[in-house]
Every structure is written in structure tokens, then in C-alpha cells.
Amino acid sequence: MSEMMFDRITLIGIGLIGSSLARIIRRESLAGELVISTRRQETLTRAEELDLGDRYVADAAEAVKDADLVIISVPVGSSGSVAERIAGTLKPGAIVTDVGSTKASVLAQMQPHMPATVHFIPGHPLAGTEKSGPDAGFADLFQNRWCILTPPEGTDAQAIERLGAFWRACGSNIDTMDPLHHDMVLAMVSHLPHIIAYNIVGTADDLQTVTKSEVIKYSASGFRDFTRLAASDPTMWRDVCLHNKDAILEMLSRFSEDLASLQRAIRWGDGDKLFDLFTRTRDVRRSIIEAGQEIDTPDFGRSAAKPADRR
């Protein structure tokens, strides 16, 4: 697609998202030079071992110099301090974006530090796996996934278009959205599911009537589906909970209300109500498969887990 889209791109943070970006920027030749920066020396060394970029610079302020595109991929709780650190060395005309899972908080943390000469456009690629760290990334992570941009009012249209073109070159589809609406939508489709998954795995882990080894052994009967989300990066998810509190509490309260009503239907043996809910939810999955956001293979290809000697 678009060769050498930017003369220099700087990635701050090189975990799952950052390292996936590095890999696709290389593959698609989207940057003349790719600079990688991360605070922990160990992670930076690992990025270099993996040959993810052209230069490796621990100091973020140094790393962003002369970059045309700066992408910040750190837990959302660190957005403000990163913005503060890089503010003085950003190149006039540069596009600054992030990949955080909450947008109103990122905007509030970063905007005050951003010089008027740069284009600050928060973003959120809706892609991820339960893995973390520079080894976990892969170039196809963003393929056919959505990337939501939440440009502040008055942002230069050309800069938005340029950032959009970058994400499309990474394989994404683009949407733009108001940050508060983004946070509400994500609270439902991403934050609530993760919190529920963490919670149910925690409940199982605490039980005494059912042993942990029983939970593990028999997990294929349903429980297993939750454990992928509950294995996600703890720092990232702590920060999401702290930085999208209101929307998450709103969704949690709706979920709990609905659960109380379902619990009541079970207690009183209201089979019709149960049947109605269980039927209605089937359609949602059908729509997700039709939208190309899931495959229709039973068991998510887990049948591949069969030990070879048993086939």
C-alpha cells in the first residue's frame, strides 16, 4: 500500500500493541526510520534482540525528536506522565496518538501538555490477545479489526486522514467517535466482559466445595471460555478500571440488575423466562459471525489440542 508514509515514527511502549505496530510498520514499509522507546531497559533490550526497529532510545523525550508520528502504547494511567516528558521535544506538525482503552481520561491527561504545534489525536485499536510484552506482538493483530479515533474538536482534518490512512495500512477499519461515547461503548463490549471474566475466575479460585484441580480438569465445559480474558495484562486492566470508572460502574450495575432478575427466575422455576432469554442471545452471536468478527467453527479450533497419540 502506502510506502514510506512517515519519515520517522516513534513508538513509546513496546508491549503487545507497540510490538505488533513495529512488526507491521516494518512489513509494510510505513516509516523511513522506526524509533523504539520504553522505560524498562530490559524490555528495550528485548525489542532490540527481536530487531523490532531501527533505533532504541530509553529516554522518551529524546526518542520523539524529529518524529512525524508518535504512538504511545502504555497503560492508560501512564499517559499523562509520558505526555509531560515528550511535550518539549515534539516536532512541530507531528501527529501524536495513543492506543489506550479509555479515551476521555487519556484526553484529560495528555491534552494539557500538548503544544499547539502538534496534532494530538487519541486512538484505540480494538485488537489484542491475552498475551503481553514485546514477544507477544504479531503483524496481523489489527487485520480486519476496528480502530476508533477520538480527535478533539478543531483537529486538522488532513492529520486525521493521515492517521486513518496509517491504521488502514495496518489492516484496520476506521471509526471516529466522541471520547465519552467511546468509553461507554467500550465499557460494554470490552471492560465489562473482562471484569466479569476476572471475577468468575476469582470466584472459582476461592471455592472450597469444589477443588481447584476439579475446576481445571473440567474447565472445557464452559469455564475455560472466560479464562482467556482473565489472563490479560493486570496493569493495563487495573488502569482501565481506574480510568473509565463511571461508564464501567454504570454497565456493572445494569449487569447486576439483570443477573438478579435471572437469579429470581431460576429460584422460582420460571422456565419460560429462562427460555426466552436463552433464545434471544443466540441471535447476537449469529450477527457477530455475519459481521466477520468471529468464525463459526465450534470450539474455536480447540480440537487441535488433542494429543497426537490419542487420535
Next chain:
Amino acid sequence: MSEMMFDRITLIGIGLIGSSLARIIRRESLAGELVISTRRQETLTRAEELDLGDRYVADAAEAVKDADLVIISVPVGSSGSVAERIAGTLKPGAIVTDVGSTKASVLAQMQPHMPATVHFIPGHPLAGTEKSGPDAGFADLFQNRWCILTPPEGTDAQAIERLGAFWRACGSNIDTMDPLHHDMVLAMVSHLPHIIAYNIVGTADDLQTVTKSEVIKYSASGFRDFTRLAASDPTMWRDVCLHNKDAILEMLSRFSEDLASLQRAIRWGDGDKLFDLFTRTRDVRRSIIEAGQEIDTPDFGRSAAKPADRR
């Protein structure tokens, strides 16, 4: 393995589990003759079109005649009426089993009808997908999965061993358990996860601040993982809720307590507590992968969902 294990096997019910059994019984030559029975003529015709058995008999009482092994694969709410129907024509010495997800209720429903001359051994293969019906089955469904038998006290040890050998020939590992303990374990590892999944999908479906099309579009960010369970057979799951009420209500109440505490941590910004929970739950997944009950491929092979024209 064990060729011609039984002279005649009768399957009552030919949905996901029944039809998977039919396929593996054929593949492994576990029966001299395989008789298939189901109440709905349409389903019986479909089973015949799929060539799942040797004979197709609508009347269950007729179908079980001279069978050495009778496997009942119907929603647990129908166990009692099937037992009543077949009681008079069961062959002395026959093994009668079922595949229902709750065991105390099945025992209570079926036992009173069972003649003293047969070996009644309730069972539960912990295997399934979100699909249902005779087309959904496949011979590998039970491979490396657990099958739990809950024989009533005093059951003939040889009959238990024979049924265990049958399930092992289907690829399963065997456990035996007290029916009440089975129901408690399954309430945690299977019933609670399904109920939570149904509930969260219902909550999303009811929202007005977030549209249904947004939920679908952005589902890959977490929500999607719940939709597989929430697409499971409504009749089966209604019956599970009605027939394992006490254990399910117990697990639901623990889950809700834990969720209230998590909600409080979010409201009060208790980052340490969130981080602790989110770290602890990672280990559970690791153990499940080590136990061979899950594969360690990020995204459950969903990357295969990429449209070919975008690669």
C-alpha cells in the same frame, strides 16, 4: 480398540451429543447394530439422511428392545418421561445411561422407573459446542474430554467397568463421582459460566446508550468470548437451570458477592486490590493449558476469520 463392544446399542435423542455418539460408535465399530430413536419425526428422518445408524424407530419403547446399552441424550427435564416410556421393554442385564448435565435430578427422575434387572448408571460427558441437532455432531467430540459416571450405590462393578470402557473407546477419560458433588462442580465450571454469558449478552442487547450494531462491530474486544456459550441450546439450558437450582443459586450468590466487592474496589479506586485479583486469575489459565484442556494460541485461531481479500 474394542470391536463390537455391544451387540445392540440404542440411542434415544440424536442431537449434538447423540449424533456424535452415533458417529463414533460407527467409526470404532462399538455395536453390532445401532438403533436410533427420537420423538420428532423430522429429526429422525434427518438422522436417517445422515446415515447415522442401522435402524430408526420413533417409539422409544420399541427402540430399546433387546438393546445391551441404552444411551439417553435428551434435555434433563425429559429424563423422567423417557424412563417411564422405556421401562417395560428394557432387556434384562442391559446398561441404561444418560448424558445429562445434572445428575441428582436425573437420578431422582429415572431411578423409580428402572427395573431391578437393568444396570442404571447416570453419566455426563463434559463435551459440547454451541451447536445443536443431528448435523452438529462429530466423532471427535469426546476426545480427551472427561466423562463423569455417577453410579448409585450397589451398582454392579462389571457394568460400571463396561460403560467406562465404552466411553474410553469414544476417546474420553473417566471419573466417578457422587451425584450431588457432580452437580456442585458442574454448577461452578459449566452452569455458572453459561448463565453469566447469557446474562451479559442479554444486558448488551437491552442497552440504549450503546446500539446493537456497535456491540456487534466492536465485539472482538472481549464481548465475543461470551457469545459462544450464550448461543447454546435454550431448551437444554432452561432444563439445567430448573434441575440444578440449589447448586446454581449457591454459585450465583458467591459470584455476586465477589462482584460487589470488585465493584466497590473500582468505585473507591483501590488499584492494589484490582491488580491482585487480575494477577491471581492468570495462573488459573496457565494450569488449564498445562492440563491439556485448552490450547495456548492467542485468539483461538480466530485470525483465520480474516477475509481472504485483505491478507
